[in-house]
Amino acid sequence: MTAWRLERRLDADARSAAIARIAGAVLAFVVAGIILWFTGRNPLRIFWDGLDAVIGGRSGIEGTTLRAVPILMTAVAVALSLRMKIWNIGSDGQFLVGALAALGVGIHVDGPGWLVLLVMAVVAALAGALWILVPALARAYWDVNEIITTLLLNFVAVQLVAWAALGFWRDEGSAVTQSTERVPYVLAALPGTDQLTIAVLVPFLLAFTLFWVFRSTTIGYEIDMIGGNPRAAAFAGIDVRRRIVVVMLVTGGIAGLGGMLQLSAPGAQAMTSGFSAQFGLSGFIVAALAGGAFLGVLAGGFFIASLFFAGLVLQTKGLSVFIIFGIYGIILTGIALGEVAARYRLVRVEPEPGPGPPEAAPSPTPEPSEEVPA
Amino acid sequence: MGAANAIEARAVSKTFGGVSALDRVDYELAWGEVHALLGENGAGKTTLSNVFAGIYRADAGEVLVDGASVDLRSPADSIAAGIGMVHQHFRLVEPMTVAENLHLGSPETPRLVDQRSLVRRSEALMDDIGLHVDPTAHIWQLSIGEQQRVEILRVLARGARVLILDEPTAVLTATETAELFGVVRGLVEGGRSVIFISHKLNEVLQVSDRITVLRDGRRVTTRGAAGATARELARLMTGEERELAVQRRAVGGAAVLELHGVSAVNGRGLPALHDVDLTVRSGEIVGLAGVSGNGQTELAEVIEAMRPTTSGSVVVDGEPVRAGSVRAVIDHGVGHIPEDRIGVGMVASAPVKDNAVLRCYWSDPEVSSGIRLRRAGVLAFAQRVVDAARVQTRSVHATAGQMSGGNQQRLVARREAMVADRVLLAAHPTRGLDVNAAQEVRSSIIDRRDAGCAVLLVSDDLDEVIEMSDRIAVIYEGRIMDVVDADEVDRERIGLLMGGHEVPA
Numbered sequence: 001m002t003a004w005r006l007e008r009r010l011d012a013d014a015r016s017a018a019i020a021r022i023a024g025a026v027l028a029f030v031v032a033g034i035i036l037w038f039t040g041r042n043p044l045r046i047f048w049d050g051l052d053a054v055i056g057g058r059s060g061i062e063g064t065t066l067r068a069v070p071i072l073m074t075a076v077a078v079a080l081s082l083r084m085k086i087w088n089i090g091s092d093g094q095f096l097v098g099a100l101a102a103l104g105v106g107i108h109v110d111g112p113g114w115l116v117l118l119v120m121a122v123v124a125a126l127a128g129a130l131w132i133l134v135p136a137l138a139r140a141y142w143d144v145n146e147i148i149t150t151l152l153l154n155f156v157a158v159q160l161v162a163w164a165a166l167g168f169w170r171d172e173g174s175a176v177t178q179s180t181e182r183v184p185y186v187l188a189a190l191p192g193t194d195q196l197t198i199a200v201l202v203p204f205l206l207a208f209t210l211f212w213v214f215r216s217t218t219i220g221y222e223i224d225m226i227g228g229n230p231r232a233a234a235f236a237g238i239d240v241r242r243r244i245v246v247v248m249l250v251t252g253g254i255a256g257l258g259g260m261l262q263l264s265a266p267g268a269q270a271m272t273s274g275f276s277a278q279f280g281l282s283g284f285i286v287a288a289l290a291g292g293a294f295l296g297v298l299a300g301g302f303f304i305a306s307l308f309f310a311g312l313v314l315q316t317k318g319l320s321v322f323i324i325f326g327i328y329g330i331i332l333t334g335i336a337l338g339e340v341a342a343r344y345r346l347v348r349v350e351p352e353p354g355p356g357p358p359e360a361a362p363s364p365t366p367e368p369s370e371e372v373p374a
Numbered sequence: 375m376g377a378a379n380a381i382e383a384r385a386v387s388k389t390f391g392g393v394s395a396l397d398r399v400d401y402e403l404a405w406g407e408v409h410a411l412l413g414e415n416g417a418g419k420t421t422l423s424n425v426f427a428g429i430y431r432a433d434a435g436e437v438l439v440d441g442a443s444v445d446l447r448s449p450a451d452s453i454a455a456g457i458g459m460v461h462q463h464f465r466l467v468e469p470m471t472v473a474e475n476l477h478l479g480s481p482e483t484p485r486l487v488d489q490r491s492l493v494r495r496s497e498a499l500m501d502d503i504g505l506h507v508d509p510t511a512h513i514w515q516l517s518i519g520e521q522q523r524v525e526i527l528r529v530l531a532r533g534a535r536v537l538i539l540d541e542p543t544a545v546l547t548a549t550e551t552a553e554l555f556g557v558v559r560g561l562v563e564g565g566r567s568v569i570f571i572s573h574k575l576n577e578v579l580q581v582s583d584r585i586t587v588l589r590d591g592r593r594v595t596t597r598g599a600a601g602a603t604a605r606e607l608a609r610l611m612t613g614e615e616r617e618l619a620v621q622r623r624a625v626g627g628a629a630v631l632e633l634h635g636v637s638a639v640n641g642r643g644l645p646a647l648h649d650v651d652l653t654v655r656s657g658e659i660v661g662l663a664g665v666s667g668n669g670q671t672e673l674a675e676v677i678e679a680m681r682p683t684t685s686g687s688v689v690v691d692g693e694p695v696r697a698g699s700v701r702a703v704i705d706h707g708v709g710h711i712p713e714d715r716i717g718v719g720m721v722a723s724a725p726v727k728d729n730a731v732l733r734c735y736w737s738d739p740e741v742s743s744g745i746r747l748r749r750a751g752v753l754a755f756a757q758r759v760v761d762a763a764r765v766q767t768r769s770v771h772a773t774a775g776q777m778s779g780g781n782q783q784r785l786v787a788r789r790e791a792m793v794a795d796r797v798l799l800a801a802h803p804t805r806g807l808d809v810n811a812a813q814e815v816r817s818s819i820i821d822r823r824d825a826g827c828a829v830l831l832v833s834d835d836l837d838e839v840i841e842m843s844d845r846i847a848v849i850y851e852g853r854i855m856d857v858v859d860a861d862e863v864d865r866e867r868i869g870l871l872m873g874g875h876e877v878p879a
Contacts, residue, residue, distance in 0.1 A: 221735060224728070228721035228723045237702075237704055
């Protein structure tokens, strides 16, 4: 009797991993389509409208890109931490605090626009780093789970922004009651576009730089070794604790810078308590699905942004927001399943030649349990 | 014939991947006795008891419980037959209370539980057995000795009449050991039987009624504990001398590695090394003989600067080693084949090439400029390591964790030999390797010695230590018992020292 068995493989190569994710997404579109069809809608029409909204014209492409930037910034930040097997769930909070710090500079400092914007960027990155400082130290020196600490600080950041918008930096003259004052400076427009600024370049620059760092420098190598086995990294003389702190501060800084980029787009310039549309959450999903691969993050970030933008347009055409969220969920689940599937392959199992007990195989030494780790 | 034996093994055999772990072993455990299984690591003690506990199935032979032949296919079968095993590593749920742990997974636990009834039931059980631990305490609040009591209680609560204790004293302090022996004697006086697994001679003599000595999977002898001497048991345990195959050299080199009065604590904060003095000279192999867990791991970590000393100093080439300065130690040419090669020595999820450069990527100009990795250099270096050690792998890009344990060991051993210009620490370098691979690793160590390296060989394989070493230091409970020249070695005496006996030369 021949049987088939799922076998876990340790090294899914990049190509089959990408194919599995795409296949998962395609499958998810099919499932979502069937569900839409059952509810009496025409799925092909909806998907076509969505696709047309995203790539059917310049405003669609620019609208998608505009929404991709904050997602990409938080996704790059999270991907960096994931390389070290650190889960920074708090990129949303770092993003908000970065934006808030940039806002503080923007409304209080006068000077040449480029210089103020530069200071805003630096201060935003520092604020994002500061926001993750305590979780970083706690994780590195006392093994406090960073998932919880970084997550909880998100809620603090949201309240801090609300306080600013209602209180200390409130714009008294504004018709909107919950809004801060406006920053008079905006980033330069990207030549040849209507809505985009040079902010678009930043996540690309970061992703390609980090891609190179991890491919060609000992710094990236060390971070990957810490992520793989911190004890082996310590055995190689790497100061694991310090690296954890530094990398976490950098990821916080990137997310904080993302906040400044969002704030400095024409038309934004002020903060309300809804300043971040959970960009950190989207960025986290992108980074997790890309498995910490920086170029994969770019592709995934644009994919999610295009889903969001298509959803926005479809809403104006009368499709319920709940259905749109349902479709998002199905598609992301499909990609996640593809990611898991890539780690397995089907193998044929030949029947066992004799009545050998199953536990005989795994032990290289006759008495594995006699070693006494002190 | 009197009453049936509690357990009887008749010609039980067990092989693992072609290696014989048990070879036609006979063993009898009478009711109401403590019958010790004594032997070195790998002698077959744990394998035999795992057969009784239903964890392994014997390939051949028969097991009888209370006179009836049984087929123990799973731990549940053994529990049903009244056999319970207390493992070296406790299987308790730390955040839960003693009472909860005692009831966890037991078919007799009521479906609807409340703390008070669990505590009441636990107290009744403890009174019944005569062994007490606060049932409301959480496991993490208990000392190791108390946790062990909970394990014993848990096994007895399942109705075990035969208790297997696997190296029960390995984790205990002297006082806790004495208490455990009281418990064990109490249990057998109540009619139960205990299989006591150990390699510590004194303890076996102290607690047992009878002793069975195993060596290389065979039963050497079974005899009463009364009248037995530690010296005799040590000789039976370690066997006859093997022929020496390693060419020794006259040692005249300068002292390279020196430990002066080194004390250190282990990961749990308990003393692991006591006032260790040790010198290894250039071109010399010093064997550190001892049973695993007697401070060897901590000693290697102290030399590698990965563990701080509480007193004393480690000196390499006249320069003191500063705790935490791991990289400086590596740069000085100290290689280390760690005991836990997967947990410490390599990154299993990373490719072979990354593992090959793990201990030189910052300093070898072929591999990097310090910051910039030379990818071609990494590949060339890794390929050289793989070729030299004859590591079998699809390519240097393959994940290291996919290779067999033997290939992982070859990779780590060769990599460390390349680091080791001055000192090589080799902890169990041939463990788990087949004969040929072991011989290759040994010869790579000898090559380092001949190149003037100071080698410290940590092993619990006495044959290997005697064969390879120029001098032999014996470690027991973190103390160096003695250092002897390999030419004047008395294996019986070494065996006694490994078992904690003070023996005058």
